[in-house]
Amino acid sequence: MKAARVLGYHQPLQLIDVPEPRIVDPYDVIVRIAGAGICRTDLHILQGGLEAAFHPRLPYTIGHENAGWIEAVGSAVSHVAVGDPVIVHPAVTCGFCSACRAVLRPKPRDCCVFCSYGSSRCPPRQIEGA
Numbered sequence: 001m002k003a004a005r006v007l008g009y010h011q012p013l014q015l016i017d018v019p020e021p022r023i024v025d026p027y028d029v030i031v032r033i034a035g036a037g038i039c040r041t042d043l044h045i046l047q048g049g050l051e052a053a054f055h056p057r058l059p060y061t062i063g064h065e066n067a068g069w070i071e072a073v074g075s076a077v078s079h080v081a082v083g084d085p086v087i088v089h090p091a092v093t094c095g096f097c098s099a100c101r102a103v104l105r106p107k108p109r110d111c112c113v114f115c116s117y118g119s120s121r122c123p124p125r126q127i128e129g130a
């Protein structure tokens with residue numbers, strides 16, 4: 001599949017082939033992207049403006065505002081099914097810790113695994129292509 005990637009700061013965006021994603025963990029979900037937006041944050045990443053604060057891991061797949069359909073789910077996923085339309089939030093959370101499950105005031109930024117796609121805190125396989 002194709003991915004629009006930042007290979008180096010201040011360099012043109014590259015459209016390159018990347019491996020198809022695959023389910024690895026029981027809670028993995030693969031989304032077939034129908035549309036991906038590019039926002040100012042993506043341009044800041046391309047220009048290296050967020051390197052000090054965000055630590056984007058290169059290569060970085062641009063376009064973190066996505067929507068599509070569920071294409072595959074891991075064995076433990078029960079809240080979405082193949083074919084469901086979804087948006088993909090750029091902030092990754094676990095959905096299980098006390099910060100995520102707070103009934104009145106969930107605090108996803110306090111989640112034990114909170115990170116944003118592409119940041120040095122996120123596992124690299126969480127968004128492979130767009």
Ligand SMILES: [Zn+2]
Nearest residue numbers: 094097100111
């Ligand atoms: Zn959490």
